[in-house]
Amino acid sequence: MFDSPLSASAYDVLGVEPTTDEDSLRRAYRLRLRQTHPDTGGDAAVFVQVQRAWELVGTSAARAAYDRGHGFADAPAPEWAGWRAPARPADTRPKARSHGQPGGWRRERYLTLIREWAGRGVTIDDPYDPALVRSAPRDLRRMLADALAEEATARVVSELGMGYTVWHDVAAPVRGGTGDDKLDHIVLSPSGLYAVLSEDFGGPVGVRRGELTGDGVPGTPVADLLARMRVLARAAGVRFGGAVIVLPDDDLVQAVTDLGRVRGTPVVLVARGALSNVLRQGVPGARSIGGNEIFDIRTRLQQAVRFV
Template sequence: MHESPTSATPYEVLGVSSSATDDELKRAYRRMLRETHPDAGGDAARFHAVQVAWEKIGTSSSRSAYDRGTSGQTDDDSAVWATARTAAPRRDTRPSARSYGHPGGLSRERFLDLMREWSGRGADLGDPYEPSLVRSAPTEIRHALANALAEEATARTLSTLGIAFTIWHDVATDAGSNVSRLSALLPKLDHLVLGPSGLYAIASEDWGGEVRVRRGELIGEALAGERPMHALALRAKSVAKAAKVKVTALLIVVPDDASAEGVEIVGSSRGAVTALVQRSRLAQVLRDGLPGAARIGGTDLMEVRTRLQQSVRFA
């Protein structure tokens, strides 16, 4: 699993507090090995995660390095997390997709607000993206940062689509109810993409764990009861109603290792095809379209773009 602000910390994997003694840590490690061992009916992925967790905090030196935020990093995480890099490197001179709005902006604001509140009003926060600080923060705070990073990563992919596409980021909606956790606090549509293959409402997500499809919705341990496809459908409906247009597909984009398949059709919602898409497959999906999704061309494409330009509001 890729490193993410929402990835379980070694302490969370072993089921102990970050203040646990060395003896408590060892007992938890042995207990988790027994519980997760495949020969005893456990899950191989969890068994591996337990071993990785122990490698990170099993000795005094490794634990100290992890707690300082200096272990297991191939980049400077704080620099990566702090910098919004929405533009992909250009390899040619062809016109890029037209893009409006600030991808990840509202999620970053939410992260910073939560981090300041958690640290204490008036306290010197220092670097809010410092790795050890982020990893010690509550799940809600880490999820807010992960959302921002996911939206920015999707935006970099979308910027490569070409001039035939128009993109709106952080689109305001009126659908703030009937959704859970962070999404209820940020009533927005992450991305709206219009091109010859259709009109796509897109949510960029990173729950720090694997998800899968069941009965028209996404499920997974990391979701904690969320209904992300339902939430996306509500937001898409709000935007489409305001512009008097029809969304042809709903996509939830996740990191490649969060889904077993590159593109998985979830079902449909009000005539729109719904799908779970690995991030590396997103550009191809948008250029080629999804099976059963209506295409938009010619004057219809121009009319839909005009209606959206006149009605889209930004969060």
């Protein structure tokens, strides 16, 4: 929740300045608990955020570590890795077949735009420095947050094994689109063929009439995903079994929400921690794939896929 470049800081959630004293911080926490408690008409997701914020800054030791790691202190934490892709331990188990670079397009755009925003002639020692990221405009922070979300989803899918094939950052230009239209991931599995959208809106997300809702949700993510699916389905001559939208665990009240059929396509909203189970068991209403059909679909996609 608070490790996202886009989400509010622990101090923002508690409604105080980072320089507030301990007594004021404690009073603010108790006030926010009362304001957000579900029994008094508050939002359950925000109530959880308030509790998590207090865990991060409620003691002197925890607060000092949080401040160093998130750019609220003069000295950065020496072991903190910023918003880089985490190092992965050696693992010899077979991985899913993977094509393309997850989050690569948005990473490159972020690095270009953060330097443009800083200004010509300004040297940026670390484009992922937490204080720099926190001060950047929302559209830049969103670019980085989405890249991180795509990388996190890719790590989950890679652990599913050799029976799965995944393509990342697949071009899917739609008429009247923005010029950067893409499918974050395409996953081919025995349970079905899925288009997967990885997002981080920086806060709680709900559903209304088959579409995502929330303060940080722009546009119509579900409708846009389905439109891009249709573009690639026509180009490759394949049929998707469903669509999966993956969000950070803390941003959803339920781990899995079945949106039913949206414009004829089964859609589920999934917390990242539940993604493996969903892809193994299948999206409700999706058709499983077996035998030579998997090889045929894989061949068609390999011939049709273009990366952004």
